[in-house]
Amino acid sequence: MSNVGSGTLIHPTAVVDPAARVAADVIIGPYSIIGCDVEIDSGCWIGPHVVIRGTARIGRNNNIYQFASLGDAPQDKKYGGEATRLEIGDGNTIREYVTINRGTVQGGGVTRLGDDNWIMASVHIAHDCQVGSHTVFANNATLAGHVTVGDYVTLGGATLVHQFCHLGEHAFTAYGARINKDVPPFVTVSEGKSRPRGLNVEGLRRRGFSDDRIRVLKDAYRLLYRSGLPLDQATLQLKALAAGSDDVRCLCDFLDQCSRSIVR
Secondary structure (H helix, E strand, C coil), X not given: CCECCCCCCECCCCEECCCCXXXXXXXXXXXXXXXXXXXXXXXXXXXXXXXXXXXEEECCCCEECCCCEEEECCCCCCCCCCCCEEXXXXXXXXXXXXXXXXXXXXXXXXXXXXCCCEECCCCEECCCCEXXXXXXXXXXXXXXXXXXXXXXXXXXXXXXECCCCEECCCCEECCCEEECCEECCCEEECCEECCEEEECHHHHHHCCCCHHHHHHHHHHHHHHHCCCCCHHHHHHHHHHHHHHCHHHHHHHHHHHHCCCCXXX
C-alpha cells in the first residue's frame, strides 16, 4: 500500500487527501471524501458520497455504501480533539447512512468493528464500541457509547442499546428492543422493554450447533431463568454444569465479568 495517487479507480469528483493510504485496487465513488489519516486496504469498494475522516483503518474487501460516515468525531461533550481512532476489519458490508464514530480517550481511544459483519441502513455505532465478527445489525439499530457486542449477535431493526451494555455471542434481539442491561450469550430478548425469551435456537442451528449442544444450553437457560434461584446461586450451579460444556463455560465467564445486571 502506498499513498494515493491519481488512480483510474477513484472518481474525479472524489476528494482524497494526498496523505491518505489507499491500496491501488480500491474503488472510490463520486463525491466521496477521504481524510489524511485514513488507511484503506485492498479490495474495498467505497460508494458515492461516503465520508471517512479522522484516524481510521479500513481492512480488506469491505463494501461501504453511499452516505455512510465513518471515523468522525465522537458525539461526546468530553471530547476535546484528542487523537483517537476507528478500526474496521475485513469483509464487512456497511450500508446507506451508517455512522460509526471514532473513540474517546476516556473509553480507550478506539472504536472497533471486526470481520464479516452485515451493517444495514441507518445503523449508528457510537464511540468506543467494540463489535465482534459475523454480526447482523438490522436497519436503524443504535449502539450508545462503550457497548460491547460479541460474535454472531443479531440486532433486530430499531434495537436501542444503552451505553456500557455487553451483548454476549450468539445473542438475538427482536425488533424495537430496548436494551439497558447485559444480554448473556445465546439468549433471545423480546421487543420493547427487553425480557428473556429463550435461546436463539434457530441461529445456533444455522451455525452448526448440534442437538446435544443446544440441549445442554437449554438446561443452562432453565437454571438461569426458570429455577427461581437468585443470580449468584444460579451462577454457582451453572459452573457445575460447565464442567462438560464449553458453551456453558462461555456463559459462566460472561456472568463473572458482568459489571451491571443482566436481562432477567
